Amino acid sequence: MAETKRRLHQPVFRATVMRAYETRCTVCALGHGELLDAAHIVPDSNEAGIASVNNGLALCKIHHAAYDVNILGITPELIVEIRKDLLDEIDGPMLQHGLKERHGQKLMVLPPTRSERPDRDLLAISYERFLSGG
Numbered sequence: 001m002a003e004t005k006r007r008l009h010q011p012v013f014r015a016t017v018m019r020a021y022e023t024r025c026t027v028c029a030l031g032h033g034e035l036l037d038a039a040h041i042v043p044d045s046n047e048a049g050i051a052s053v054n055n056g057l058a059l060c061k062i063h064h065a066a067y068d069v070n071i072l073g074i075t076p077e078l079i080v081e082i083r084k085d086l087l088d089e090i091d092g093p094m095l096q097h098g099l100k101e102r103h104g105q106k107l108m109v110l111p112p113t114r115s116e117r118p119d120r121d122l123l124a125i126s127y128e129r130f131l132s133g134g
């Protein structure tokens with residue numbers, strides 16, 4: 001029952017997040033909807049993980065995956081952090097530009113409407129999980 005309810009909300013959640021972020025990844029500003037997801041800050045398996053725009057981020061596929069596995073974290077102050085072991089690694093352009101160079105940078109795209117921006121408490125829950133490595 002809860003599962004059905006969640007699924008029904010997904011298209012609305014996606015549409016709301018995409019509109020709020022003007023169809024751009026908040027981390028890298030990529031602007032192609034086909035490559036973007038509406039990500040949950042706190043996953044919907046968590047009680048706090050509601051399908052609200054304040055619990056959402058527009059993320060490209062790579063940044064979404066990196067966020068979900070705690071390779072990429074976002075502080076409550078909206079700063080991107082990359083997991084330490086990746087910062088020490090030397091590899092191709094995706095690691096260099098897509099991940100390492102985002103470390104310490106502010107989110108590039110935020111909803112112009114203040115009430116639609118990411119919730120600080122939800123970011124704190126997620127950032128805590130990032131710091132603990134999962």
Ligand SMILES: [Zn+2]
Pocket residue numbers: 025026027028029030059060061062063
């Ligand atoms: Zn991105």
